Amino acid sequence: MFDISPAEWTAVLLSLKVGLVATLVATPFGIAIAWLLARYHFWGKSLVDAVIYLPLVLPPVVTGYLLLLTFGRKGLVGGWLADHLGIVFAFRWTGAALACGIMSFPLLVRPIRLSIEAVDRRLEQAASTLGAAPWKVFLTVTLPLALPGVLAGMVLGFAKAIGEFGATITFVSNIPGETQTISAAIYTLTQVPDGDAAALRLVGVSIVISMIALVTSEWFARRATQRMHGT
């Protein structure tokens, strides 16, 4: 049963690549947004909040279609990026990463925001009296103390990204070797005769990947919590 074919491996590795790139690219944005939402009150804050959470409540197909309209070759943003920077999302693995990044963004942001809100502001004050400029306070005190939340957000985001299906398949289709992730491959296998064994193998692989992600995040979270209590 675990005799995985090269085609299946391609889907597994592509999923890992898409999930990792989506998570790594989204994390700095996620930290910045989480920090803004945790620390500042500004005009339109609830709108920003709503837009970030939108992918969680919209049908994934709708998000995928909106991505196609915006980031497709003829889309407003997609056309500009292709013409000026040579970045193409449509029907490429990069488009899959974009779709996964946006779909997983709410799950990434939320734990980071909560952990930034939990950082003791008095420690930040102490750091500023010790000569740390605001950005240094953020890098040397706020961010390290919020690390458990950042890691939790990254793992949740990665798990969501690797399982994303609806928005990805709508935006970049289901091209083996380019945009066919594990989920899309399983879907395809269930549509053909004699695909059951291969589908089950991929199901097994995705369970293993998810378990490893969860156990790793638990371990990081425990270590980070210990650091936070200074023991």
Place this chain on the structure above:
Amino acid sequence: MLRVDIFKKLGDFTVDVKFVGEGRVTGLFGSSGAGKTSLVNMIAGLLKPDRGFIAVGDEVLDDTLAGIHVPPHRRRIGYVFQDARLFPHLSVSQNLHYGRRMNGVAHDSAHQDRVVDLLDIGKLLTRRTGQLSGGERQRVALGRALLMQPQLLLLDEPLGSLDSARKAEILPYLIRLRDEGGVPMVYVSHDPRELRQLAAQVVVIRRGRVAAFGDAESVLADVAPQFAD
């Protein structure tokens, strides 16, 4: 020399304080809620006065008329909080060097050795902050503030959260610091006995105003005669 002449409205409460502190230690005396911490936060730059003026020596830190407000990280004022506020994710040694590193002060091992000896914290350096007692935490917080080579040291009830045995343990270090440290200090307390031991001058703060100001013995004899010798 510390010159303070500030006004600040905080909800229904106002702080309106004027004094000139000279000498090594200026004591700020008052009950809790009198506005001592707000005043100290303004000296540190954590709180911005509505009106007024703060200067340490020749350096103007706040002057609302001239539009000057130096942010806390450029004031070079060491602040020792009642609750120490050590960084839990750093070791004792990393805590001690934090201010020095942030200020770009070169590592001066002679100065470090002096501070470590003065506060007797040499054997704590490799510990995590969670493993320290209350008195040890305060000594490390003092060391952290001293190692950045501040031009002024603010001590806001540094013994406030300690029991009397721990207070007796720390007080000699503070006296040594006053006599050997060479850094002017503002010492906040609601305990006249601490102030009599440490401060030359005392400012008495009551409901956000200066109720009395002068040399420690006579001022404290007036406002807290029950503690006089």
